[in-house]
Amino acid sequence: MRTIPSSELIVNDDGSVFHLHLKPDELADTVILVGDPDRSSMVASYFDRVEHSAANREFRCHTGTLNGVRLTVVSTGIGCDNIDIVMNELDALANVDFAARVVKPGPQRRSLRIVRLGTCGAVQPDIPLGALVMSAVSGGIDGLLNFYADSEAVRDLRLEEAFVRQTGWDERLARPYFVRNDAGLIELFGDVAIRGLTLSAPGFYAPQGRVVRLPLARPDYLEKIERFEHEDLRVTNLEMESSAIAGLAALLGHRALTVCTVIAQRTAGDSKPDYAAFVRNMVETALAKLTRNA
Ligand SMILES: O=P(O)(O)O[C@H]1O[C@H](CO)[C@@H](O)[C@H]1O
Numbered sequence: 001m002r003t004i005p006s007s008e009l010i011v012n013d014d015g016s017v018f019h020l021h022l023k024p025d026e027l028a029d030t031v032i033l034v035g036d037p038d039r040s041s042m043v044a045s046y047f048d049r050v051e052h053s054a055a056n057r058e059f060r061c062h063t064g065t066l067n068g069v070r071l072t073v074v075s076t077g078i079g080c081d082n083i084d085i086v087m088n089e090l091d092a093l094a095n096v097d098f099a100a101r102v103v104k105p106g107p108q109r110r111s112l113r114i115v116r117l118g119t120c121g122a123v124q125p126d127i128p129l130g131a132l133v134m135s136a137v138s139g140g141i142d143g144l145l146n147f148y149a150d151s152e153a154v155r156d157l158r159l160e161e162a163f164v165r166q167t168g169w170d171e172r173l174a175r176p177y178f179v180r181n182d183a184g185l186i187e188l189f190g191d192v193a194i195r196g197l198t199l200s201a202p203g204f205y206a207p208q209g210r211v212v213r214l215p216l217a218r219p220d221y222l223e224k225i226e227r228f229e230h231e232d233l234r235v236t237n238l239e240m241e242s243s244a245i246a247g248l249a250a251l252l253g254h255r256a257l258t259v260c261t262v263i264a265q266r267t268a269g270d271s272k273p274d275y276a277a278f279v280r281n282m283v284e285t286a287l288a289k290l291t292r293n294a
């Protein structure tokens, strides 16, 4: 059995994992991921009891209970590079024996239920500001999953081919990848969120087709994304983390879903800078779902 060197999985002197500063017994089976550290504390403010809190850089974690269900909320900061850290460290907390530095045997492994509650921009005209969109499929143009072996096993390769073909994908960019999210979680949120294909971009501006001062390499980029269709799927929204969560969850044997509230309407050219009420609605809706159907 491979012993994981301390350079590969760094454990702090107090026994907590390097970035998240959590110890294995401080992680619940249901994990809520949010981008904004303040949103992590906001989610925890709904808990009946908070048993543990930790903070390091952009990663603010709280574990507690609500309606008898144990939950951990973690802020990820922005971007799929941060998700690489968060997902690997969550999985290590669940499935690596920190003392022996070995992966736990199969029967001892935990499958986490992971829900991202984020903000996004809608790319279809019929999805209004404040709507909830859930990612039946998460698509990544960030490239992260391409670094992991055997990612083909969890990717929808037909969807990938169709996307590359229909958009005339520039080969200088990372190969896109598409991963289906957990069917049970999709069903759980089916009556409150629009079902769609979420694209995660490696930036907020040009990678999401935004022009402020610098022009786009491909002026028709956003239009091609909007027009893409495959079977019953179209790109509903753009954000920056969902693909890496879906991809790494699938590779590691966890169940994941992303739900986002719309704070920018890209076809109407509209936005809601003060989106606190939208986020509150999303968090209350998700907590009710996750603690009623555990
Ligand atoms: O509100 P969060 O969860 O951070 O999500 C979205 O907002 C950030 C960009 O403003 C990116 O992280 C994007 O994915």
Ligand SMILES: O=c1cc[nH]c(=O)[nH]1
Pocket: 119, 120, 121, 122, 204, 208, 238, 239, 240, 263, 264
């Ligand atoms: O348009 C948007 C809004 C929020 N977050 C994003 O990444 N894009």
